[in-house]
Amino acid sequence: MxxxxxxxxxxxxxxxxxxxxxxTAEVHMHAWRAMFEQLFADWDITPPYTDTDYFDHLDGKKRYDGVASILRSRDVEVPWGDPSDPPEADTVCGIGNRKNIVFSRVLREEGIxxxxxxxxxxxxxxxxxxxxxxxxxxxxxxxxxxxxxxxxxxxxxxxxxxxxxxxxxxxxxxxxxxxxxxxxxxxxxxxxxxxxxxxxxxxxxxxxxxxxxxxxxxxxxxxxxxxxxxxxxxxxxxxxxxxxxxxx
The missing domain is CATH 3.40.50.1000 (HAD superfamily/HAD-like)
Structure with missing residues (x-):
């Protein structure tokens, strides 16, 4: 030592x-998992999302870059959109904003x-x-x-x-x-x-x-x-x- x-x-x-x-990585991981599991199910995207995806595509990156990276890994292309996109928008920015709502709620309710x-x-x-x-x-x-x-x-x-x-x-x-x-x-x-x-x-x-x-x-x-x-x-x-x- x-x-x-x-x-x-x-x-x-x-x-x-x-x-x-x-x-906070744990809070981010939980928020990403909940959001992508629902998105993959809704869009019939395979293979399923796993925590390995977090480390390979999301950890340490800007939120929108991470979304684009994981979608590319599944050969899924969506418009980039704009940071002002609402969370229900099917754009890279909209998906990223969707996740951020989950993260902010957990942080606010549970602290860190x-x-x-x-x-x-x-x-x-x-x-x-x-x-x-x-x-x-x-x-x-x-x-x-x-x-x-x-x-x-x-x-x-x-x-x-x-x-x-x-x-x-x-x-x-x-x-x-x-x-x-x-x-x-x-x-x-x-x-x-x-x-x-x-x-x-x-x-x-x-x-x-x-x-x-x-x-x-x-x-x-x-x-x-x-x-x-x-x-x-x-x-x-x-x-x-x-x-x-x-x-x-």
């Missing part, structure tokens, strides 16, 4: 949100708690004066951080809203990570990135970040390694434990 890199040695640490800071191991690591970074930032494809990032009561821990939040406003391509392109580093005023080569999604790891690697940490919440250690992660852990508590062990 003590062989893990010391994250306090970096100029900043950029965190993905879903599955890294908060277990951040991962304890991640909070321990954030406390260590704060004490060392190392800034943290959020890099998320989600347009719900601000709501999730607020629901978890930790919005004030991150001076920089690079999310799907900012990416759309600035016309930045989604992960696995490096643009969102590079923009977050720019917003934080740090050099990517001296910055660590923490991701649980294959597309997110690929994004950080393509951006030339000094350390790319893969957190295996279900994508698989081998898949994260193949995507280019330098270090793989099952929980960020491993970094906190390593820091505590060397600080005794």
């Amino acid at each position: 003590s062989s893990l890199p010391d994250l306090t040695a970096y100029d900043a640490v950029l965190f993905d949100l879903d599955g890294v800071i908060t277990p 708690q951040p991962y304890p191991g991640t909070m321990r690591l954030l406390d260590i970074l704060d004490a060392a004066g190392v800034p943290s930032a959020v890099v998320s494809s989600s347009k719900n990032a601000e709501d999730v951080l607020a629901a978890a009561g930790i919005r004030d821990r991150f001076p920089v939040v690079m999310d799907g809203v900012v990416a759309e406003r600035e016309h930045l391509p989604s992960k696995p392109a490096p643009d969102v990570f590079l923009r977050a580093a720019e917003m934080a005023g740090v050099d990517p080569a001296r910055t660590a990135a923490v991701e649980d999604a294959i597309s997110g790891v690929q994004s950080a690697v393509a951006g030339g970040f000094g350390l790319v940490v893969g957190v295996d919440r279900g994508a698989g250690a081998h898949a994260l390694e193949n995507a280019g992660a330098h270090v793989i852990v099952s929980d960020l508590a491993e970094f906190a434990d390593a820091h505590d062990a060397t600080s005794r």
Whole structure:
């Protein structure tokens, strides 16, 4: 455990949100599953939707890009539409908006708690004066951080809203990570990135970040390694434990 890199040695640490800071990936997975199972049944699409589809086509991507990806995997083509499309519209944007309604309802009704191991690591970074930032494809990032009561821990939040406003391509392109580093005023080569999604790891690697940490919440250690992660852990508590062990 003590062989893990010391994250306090970096100029900043950029965190993905879903599955890294908060277990929102579970809420997203449930919302996607409910929505696509109904859609596939209504449209007689095969093979059936599975959680593997989430990791292969949805995890870490912008909502509309994820919808387009999974429909392409079933050879289904629909118009892209517009982000203003109503949720009942049979367009990529309409389908994405349909899912977002389910997600927002669950988040509002049940709330969310951040991962304890991640909070321990954030406390260590704060004490060392190392800034943290959020890099998320989600347009719900601000709501999730607020629901978890930790919005004030991150001076920089690079999310799907900012990416759309600035016309930045989604992960696995490096643009969102590079923009977050720019917003934080740090050099990517001296910055660590923490991701649980294959597309997110690929994004950080393509951006030339000094350390790319893969957190295996279900994508698989081998898949994260193949995507280019330098270090793989099952929980960020491993970094906190390593820091505590060397600080005794």
